[in-house]
Amino acid sequence: MLYVPGNNPAMLRDAHIYGPDSVMFDLEDAVSPKEKDAARALVFEAVKTIDYQGVERVVRVNSLDGPHGLEDIAAVVTAGVDVIRLPKTDSARDVRDADDAVSAAERRCGRAPGSVGLLAAVESAHGILYVREIAASSERLVGIAIGAEDFVTDMHTTRSADGVELLVARSMLVMAARSAGIMAFDTIFSNVNDEEGFIREVKLAKQLGFDGKSVIHPSQIALVHAVYTPQADEIKRARRVISAAREAERRGSGVVSLDGRMIDRPIVERAQRVLAFARASGADIDGEE
Amino acid sequence: MKIAGAGTAGTAESGDVLVVVEPSEQGIRIEMTGPSVSGFGTEIEDAVRGTLAALGVDAASVRLSEKGALDCTIRARLIAACGRAAAEENETAPGIPWEVLP
Numbered sequence: 001m002l003y004v005p006g007n008n009p010a011m012l013r014d015a016h017i018y019g020p021d022s023v024m025f026d027l028e029d030a031v032s033p034k035e036k037d038a039a040r041a042l043v044f045e046a047v048k049t050i051d052y053q054g055v056e057r058v059v060r061v062n063s064l065d066g067p068h069g070l071e072d073i074a075a076v077v078t079a080g081v082d083v084i085r086l087p088k089t090d091s092a093r094d095v096r097d098a099d100d101a102v103s104a105a106e107r108r109c110g111r112a113p114g115s116v117g118l119l120a121a122v123e124s125a126h127g128i129l130y131v132r133e134i135a136a137s138s139e140r141l142v143g144i145a146i147g148a149e150d151f152v153t154d155m156h157t158t159r160s161a162d163g164v165e166l167l168v169a170r171s172m173l174v175m176a177a178r179s180a181g182i183m184a185f186d187t188i189f190s191n192v193n194d195e196e197g198f199i200r201e202v203k204l205a206k207q208l209g210f211d212g213k214s215v216i217h218p219s220q221i222a223l224v225h226a227v228y229t230p231q232a233d234e235i236k237r238a239r240r241v242i243s244a245a246r247e248a249e250r251r252g253s254g255v256v257s258l259d260g261r262m263i264d265r266p267i268v269e270r271a272q273r274v275l276a277f278a279r280a281s282g283a284d285i286d287g288e289e
Numbered sequence: 290m291k292i293a294g295a296g297t298a299g300t301a302e303s304g305d306v307l308v309v310v311e312p313s314e315q316g317i318r319i320e321m322t323g324p325s326v327s328g329f330g331t332e333i334e335d336a337v338r339g340t341l342a343a344l345g346v347d348a349a350s351v352r353l354s355e356k357g358a359l360d361c362t363i364r365a366r367l368i369a370a371c372g373r374a375a376a377e378e379n380e381t382a383p384g385i386p387w388e389v390l391p
Binding site: 009010013037038041042044045046048049050071074075078079108109110 | 298299302303304305358359360361362364365366368369372373384385387388390
């Protein structure tokens with residue numbers, strides 16, 4: 001998910017050409033209070049007019065606790081946004097309030113009910129402690145994300161290279177997402193010049209179970225894709241596991257074996273996920289199941 | 290929407306447009322400068338008039354100086370400038386009728 005400041009016309013125009021899976025136009029922290037109205041209009045017109053070539057369009061609105069959030073929602077829902085990202089989500093109530101506002105905007109502009117998704121960013125200790133309720137709070141919720149900068153500030157610490165201060169929060173967020181059947185997104189990595197450190201963090205996020213990561217510079221997009229795209233040997237093994245499972249089913253046997261080892265159901269599911277990721281990344285899966 | 294004071298939005302950056310909206314007693318007046326005006330002046334003026342009509346603005350002086358801005362950027366800056374110009378008289382800017390904008 002590529003972050004794009006909502007007050008920059010040139011960036012709004014070109015965001016999709018770098019190949020992100022989604023673009024997130026920011027009306028919140030990237031925009032000064034005096035320019036909130038202008039950024040809202042820019043994002044409204046961009047979402048409504050520009051062909052983003054199938055890249056998912058997300059808008060981070062301002063908090064509904066302030067003077068801008070409701071108007072942000074009215075504008076971007078009307079424009080045709082795909083997903084609205086909620087900042088600083090501390091409770092299930094925060095999500096439900098946003099859900100109500102989005103429903104009202106859908107009715108006013110004639111969009112199909114439920115056509116706009118929500119993504120809740122959890123950025124505080126309180127939010128993490130209630131992340132399970134947040135994740136299950138709305139049918140609109142497509143995912144939850146962790147906002148590390150605000151979180152570590154709330155925790156009275158700072159970000160470190162190995163991210164130990166985020167380990168529990170990241171794990172709790174992913175577990176909550178899995179429990180609710182929605183996606184989990186990792187936080188941004190602000191040092192765009194530290195490619196090695198960024199790759200380490202993406203690998204950690206993937207290992208923890210995150211489905212993706214927010215990025216702040218186009219150069220980070222390919223690096224995320226490289227980490228998440230299954231390698232040829234992974235794809236080959238996944239295909240063999242699926243074939244073995246199908247063979248067992250054909251024989252009417254409940255036992256799946258491969259290379260002399262028993263393959264449990266979770267392994268089959270992991271293989272299916274590898275192939276799904278491979279397909280999504282455009283990898284060539286020869287003669288797949 | 291009534292233009293009661295002056296409202297400005299935008300920048301002089303490449304890809305952007307600087308829009309100034311002020312009251313007018315002679316209906317809609319539009320002045321445009323920039324590299325795209327000679328080739329796309331008619332389209333830009335149509336975009337401006339269409340947006341003003343959707344906002345319910347029937348009297349305004351609009352000056353815009355563009356630097357290769359897309360139509361959507363011009364419309365956006367105009368929406369913001371009108372909102373700010375209308376806010377001069379009101380305590381808060383009037384709501385933008387997003388559903389009816391072209």
